[in-house]
Amino acid sequence: KNQVEQSPQSLIILEGKNCTLQCNYTVSPFSNLRWYKQDTGRGPVSLTIMTFSENTKSNGRYTATLDADTKQSSLHITASQLSDSASYICVVSAMDSSYKLIFGSGTRLLVRP
C-alpha cells in the first residue's frame, strides 16, 4: 500500500535554531516528492519538488534531501523564523499516475521567540 509517513508529528524550536523534518514513503514506482508549507487556515504552498535523480534541492532557508534507495526525504530549515511556524507536508506521486498524490499527515512546527 502506498503510504507517506512523517516525523515528528509536532516540533517546537527557538527562533534562530535549525531543525530537520523527516519523511518516509513506500510509494512505488516513484515519480517525485514534494514538500509543502501550510500556514494555519491556508492552502498548501509548494517549497520543493524532487525527482528520482535529484538528491537535494534548496529554496532559500529550506533544503530538501532525497534518498531514493532508502525511500527517505528530509526537510532542513536553517536559522528558523517565527514565520516558519506552520505544518510541513511531504507528498509523493507514483510514476503510473502522476495525478495521484499521496499526502503525509504533516509535521506541525512552532517557532518560539
Add this chain to the structure above:
Amino acid sequence: NAGVTQTPKFRILKIGQSMTLQCTQDMNHNYMYWYRQDPGMGLKLIYYSVGAGITDKGEVPNGYNVSRSTTEDFPLRLELAAPSQTSVYFCASRASGNTIYFGEGSWLTVV
C-alpha cells in the same frame, strides 16, 4: 492573476442539505483537483479532472459530484450532506508541469 479561488470560505449545513463548493482558476490549467483534509490527516483526493468535459473519481468520491464544463471552473457538489463530510476542502490546479497550486480552503461543518 488570482490563482485558485474557492468559495465559500465557511459554511454550516444541516444533515440532508445540498450545496456546491465553487472553484475557479485563471491560469488556464488543464488539471484540477478536489481534496478534503480531516484534522491531523493528510489530504485525500475526492475527484479530479484532466480537462474540460473530463472528470474521474479519486480515493473518497462517495457523497460528492463534480462537473467541468469549462477549463476555469470545477465545482464540487455535496448531495444529502452527512456529518462525515465535515472537513476542510481544497481545490487545486496544475499545468503540465509538476507545481500544484492550491486554493485557500473551504471549511464545511455538517450538523
